[in-house]
Structure formats: structure tokens, C-alpha cells
Amino acid sequence: MERRLTRTDLLGSAVDLGPLLLGTLISHTTDEGTVTIRLTELEAYIGNGVDPGSHAYRGKTKRNSSMFGEPGHLYAYFTYGMHVCGNMVCSPEGEPAGLLMRAGEVVEGLELARLRRPAAKKDRDLARGPGRLATALGLRLDDDGSDLFAAPFALTAGTRPTDVMAGPRTGISGAGGGAQFPWRFWIPGDPTVSPYKRHPKSH
DNA sequence: GTAACGATTGGCT
């Protein structure tokens, strides 16, 4: 039986929660329908001057304020002038931390996800990458701050993976990109996990 | 005020 998650399940260190939350199902319902994605890849970001890769590294701003809010809410941001990415906010209010939803498998609303992701050649590419996942789920910038435990969102415990891998985060430049912060977590062997890419600038 | 850069993607070589 599938269990509905509660806010307590997201209250804790993002680094600890990352591996535990792999396999979680996130649902988003719009007037177009419902899409549910089983998360297969997550990245932890903390901040507070500790994590150079985090948007919250230099403190609270208008953009990242959701990360400082109540756990279980969405931190959605706009990047590269065209993509939206979504985080699940963890840790107590006032302490910025989140888990970037980097990839997943569409398990409900396949047709709607295909409609939203016309560029995807295979179903495994529908949510393979943070911008793609957000698009498939129908996330928009104004969903930033939304409570993931209230309509139109829902979080459900999925089948827990038998194995979990950890490594350096993708696309991070500078100090936050190295093996010093192995806070990318994924389900090994899952075809929907995105390929690792180091930041273009770090050569 | 002005320039550079991204927690990326998709198309092309």
C-alpha cells in the first residue's frame, strides 16, 4: 500500500533526506490533468554560507526566500533565461535547504507529459533532467512557494530503491562542484537518471 | 549603470 507522506518526512538534513526520498512520488494536478513522477535523482543544497553551490549561500534574497520557509514547500526558480527547476524545501523554517528534483520516471499522466515535452524522443527522456522534470510536471515560476502537501500537489511514498548512489553535483562551478560535496543522489541503473555533466567552465 | 553568468536543453557536426 502506498503511504501519503507528511511534513515530518521532509524535516531534517537535506543531505540525509536525499537518499531516503528517492523513489518518492510527486503529483501535480492542473485543469489539464494529473502527472505523477517517481523521483530517481535528487541533489541537496543547503546554504547558510556553508554550501558554495547553493542559491542561499549569500543569504536570503527575493528569489530564494522559499528555501528559508516552511519545509515541504516548493522552491521553483528560473535559470538560463528559459528553464524552471523545482526543489523540495527541507529543514526547519529559517534554515535554507532543499532537494533539487533532477530526474524521475513519469508513472501517471504519460500522455499529458508527452504533450508538455514534445522534444522528448523516448518516454525515459520526459523527466530526465531538472528543467525537463519541471516541464513534464507542469511547474511554473508562480508555483514557487507552493505547499507540496496541499492541492494541487501531493507526495506519496513509492517503492524504495534497493540501492542508492552518491556523487558530486551536476553543473556546479567553483568550490561547490567538487567531490567535497557529494550531494547528488540517484538510483543506480535507472534509465531516467540524467547523465553527469560537469560545469562547462570547470576544465 | 553595465557586463557576465547560470543548480540547462536541444539541435547540429
Added chain:
DNA sequence: GCCAATCGTTACT
């Protein structure tokens, strides 16, 4: 593998 797209945020002058 290489690179353009595209614009808000950040990092300078």
C-alpha cells in the same frame, strides 16, 4: 563533442 538560445540575478565599474 560543440554551441546558441534567452533573461533574471549577481558582480563588477
